[in-house]
Amino acid sequence: MMFRNVTRLFFLASACVLVAAAQDQPAYVRDLCIKVAPGKGAEYTAFVRDVVAKRMQVRVDEGQAAWWLALSSVVPAGTAAMCDYHLVWGFNGLPPEAATPEQDAVEMTKAGINITVPQYEAMRDSLSSLVNVDIWRMRGDAGSAPEKGQYVRLTYYEVKPGQQATWMYLENTRWKPFIESVKNDGFGWHLHTLSMPVGNYLHYNAMTAETYPTWAAAIQGVPAASTAWSKLHPDMTIADFVRLVGSTRERYREDLLRIAAMTRPK
Numbered sequence: 053m054m055f056r057n058v059t060r061l062f063f064l065a066s067a068c069v070l071v072a073a074a075q076d077q078p079a080y081v082r083d084l085c086i087k088v089a090p091g092k093g094a095e096y097t098a099f100v101r102d103v104v105a106k107r108m109q110v111r112v113d114e115g116q117a118a119w120w121l122a123l124s125s126v127v128p129a130g131t132a133a134m135c136d137y138h139l140v141w142g143f144n145g146l147p148p149e150a151a152t153p154e155q156d157a158v159e160m161t162k163a164g165i166n167i168t169v170p171q172y173e174a175m176r177d178s179l180s181s182l183v184n185v186d187i188w189r190m191r192g193d194a195g196s197a198p199e200k201g202q203y204v205r206l207t208y209y210e211v212k213p214g215q216q217a218t219w220m221y222l223e224n225t226r227w228k229p230f231i232e233s234v235k236n237d238g239f240g241w242h243l244h245t246l247s248m249p250v251g252n253y254l255h256y257n258a259m260t261a262e263t264y265p266t267w268a269a270a271i272q273g274v275p276a277a278s279t280a281w282s283k284l285h286p287d288m289t290i291a292d293f294v295r296l297v298g299s300t301r302e303r304y305r306e307d308l309l310r311i312a313a314m315t316r317p318k
Contacts, residue, residue, distance in 0.1 A: 079118070079190035080143045081244060085135035085183040093136070096179040097124070097312065100137070103172070105313045106163040108141075112315045118142040119316050123204055123309035135183060138206075138309060147187060188244035188259065192224045194231040195240035198263045202238070203270035204309045205263075208256035209301040216245065219258070219300035226285060226293050233280040238265030256304045263311075270308060 088096045100122045108120040123138040141147070151159065156169045165172070198204070211219050223243050231241040240263035246256065264270035281290050288296075 077145050080145070080147050080247065081188040081190060082141045082143070082147045083186045083188065084139040085185070086137040086139060086180050087134075087183050088136040088180050089178065092179045096137070099175065099179055100139075101313055103165055103175075104139070105315060106165060107159055109315045109318075110159050110163045111141075112317055115317075116148060118144050120314065121198070121311055122313040124312040125307065125309050126203070127308040133307075135307075137180070137312070142190075186246060187248040189247050190242065191220055191245055192228050192243035193241065194228040195235040195263070196238050196265075198240055198311055198314070199265075200311050200314050202311050203264045203267065204261055204311060205270065205306060206309065207260045207262070207306045208304045209258040209260070210256050210304055211245075211258045211301040215300040216258075219297065220245075222293070222297045222300065223260075226288065227297075229284050230281055231274065233284060234274065237275075238269070239263065239274050258301065 105120075105122065108117070111117050112120055119142045121138075121140045123140065125133045125136050125138075128134075129136075153169050156172075160167070160169065160172065167175070220243070227241065228243075231239055242261040242263075244259045244261070246254070246258060250257075262274070285293070
C-alpha cells in the first residue's frame, strides 16, 4: 500500500517540480574528457595548474562561466581510464559558443600568459587529446561547495524510458534533503541530465556528481545509515529508497576523481 500511494505522489509532485524548474533559468555544465599523452602526466598537471587555471579565472571573473574545475582520475587509472582529466565549466544559462582566436588572445593577455594562442594550442596538443564533450543540464544540487583536493564520484546512469520525472522527483525530494542535512561534514551532491550528445548509441543519459571531503569518506560513501535519514523520512527506509530509485535507472559507470584545480569568481 505504501508503494502505491508513494508512486501516485511521485507523478503528481514531479509535474510540479518540472513546471517550477521551467520557470527558472536552467544551469548547464560543459564537461571535456581529456586523455593525457603517455609519459606526460606531470607536464600536463603543471600545464593545467599554471596555464589553464589562469585562463579560466579570467573567464569566470568576466562572467563567461560561473565556475571551473579540473578533475584528475583516481579510479580507474592508466590505460583503463577513458578520461585522465575532466575539465568542467558551469554556466548560469546556456553555454556560450566557443571563443574566437582573437578572444582567446585577449583572455590570455589578461591572464598574464606570455605565449601566443598557437603556442598554447601546440603545448596543449602535445600533452593531451580531447576524447569527448558532454553538455549537461543541472537538475538538482545540495550540500557543501566543493574545494580543491576533495574527491568527486561521477556516476553515469541510463534512466529508463518514461522514468525521468519519477527519478528526478525521488532524488530531489529524498536524497537532496538528506545531503543538505549532512553538508557540514563536507558532502555535496549534484544531479544532471544529458543535453548533448543524444542518441540510442549512448549508454548513459544522466549523472550524479557527489563530493567527499577526504579519501576515507570517498571510499565509505555518505553515511546513509545515519539517524538523519529516519528523521527526515520516517515514512521510507533507506533500503526502500534504494529499491525505488533503482527501479527508474540502470547504473552504467562510476568513476572516482580528485579536484586538481578550480576557479570561482573573485
